[in-house]
Amino acid sequence: MSAIILPGADGSLYQRDMAWHPPAHTPGYKSTTFRAPRHSMLSLGPTKSELSGPTFGHETLGALDNDLIRNFSQDGTEAIGQRLVVYGQVLDENARAVPNTLVEFWQANAGGRYRHKKEGYLAALDPNFGGFGRAITDENGFYSFRTVKPGAYPWPNGGNDWRPAHIHFSVFGHAFAQRLITQMYFEGDPMIWQCPIVGTVPDKAGIEQLIARLDRHNTTPMDALAYRFDIVLRGRRSTMFENRLEGN
């Protein structure tokens, strides 16, 4: 047998620390009122069905899949807005890189407008910006993409609530029970601390985990600023013993 086990491909996962995640019902975020289950989740260890998961290595990504500045361009014109490289490492709770996993992202344009038929915000659409892309992490767990900085936008919740600039992320890992959706915010943005959706995360240290850091070192000179956003997925419990478990 192979001595290398992908995280989550075998063995069990650490139990999810549900107190670290937002509870289902968060009154400050009104959409949870009728959508939050009222029964508590039934806690069970994962079975083979949850310890396995889809893999995406066989799919060939298009050259522009991780370039939101150009992947929706209608006429070759690049998207309008402040140019960014967003990158980071996908890790597990044991601080081990999660290679070859699919990371998807979507966001509003520079004015804070989503390209969606139900979106009614008056900020203008950019004809050359779709607002979505994807990447697969490399052997060291790194992903990266080019985009423009999303604008803040108002939304119907309280009387005058605004979302801070953010990018939505979907990450797979290697086990279906590692599946995660989250949002990334930008270092230094005062709007973060006023947002009811950010506020669903109970712990300030948890919120800090959602804030990408400006990375001057990886700036593309005369082109784009860089932000780093690392993502941590659930980890396997038996890390220290994997070679012996698997090899003898």
Next chain:
Amino acid sequence: MLHPTPILKETPSQTAGPYVHIGMTPNFAELRGVYDDPGATMLSEDTKGERIAIVGRVIDGAGAPVADAVIEIWQADAQGSFAGPAARHSNSAPSFTGWGRQAADGDGVFSFQTIKPGAVEGPDGRPQAPHVSLWIVARGINIGLQTRLYFADEAAANEGDYVLNKIMDKRRRQTLIARREEGPVPRYVLDIHLQGEKETVFFDF
């Protein structure tokens, strides 16, 4: 055996928001020409097993459809095996991916074309009843909801299933069992109730 404790905290979940279709099913959201919607097709000509459809609705606690949901499924093949990682640099797709993703439509309705899975071994060493894992995200859902679909015509297997038997209130087990409707392709129908009297059982696996 010693269990090491985790040294990093998992990144906190955040809601997928109202525009999750843009990022996860862009063609469904009418954003075409960039790439195909991942998980739209699970089957190939070579897939072995009984072709079925899995259909249902996602409904909130007020009885309203959850039109901005995305539903993903993950399941074993007809022999009870999961699709393994592809060989490095392989260009061939597996004959059955085991993974599907669909957007809910304006009525909260979703539909998957798949096969009926075989039994997978449970933690107690006995076969689990055939089942499909589901994961649901939408605006107003702060962390992706994990649940399962079981098959009404597998009553005996369901009776002995490891996970179903962990649900103490037996009446609530019914929230996971899809009824079968015959047709050219048999349909298994299961509604997901986020809240209310028929609230689906959700798991923290």
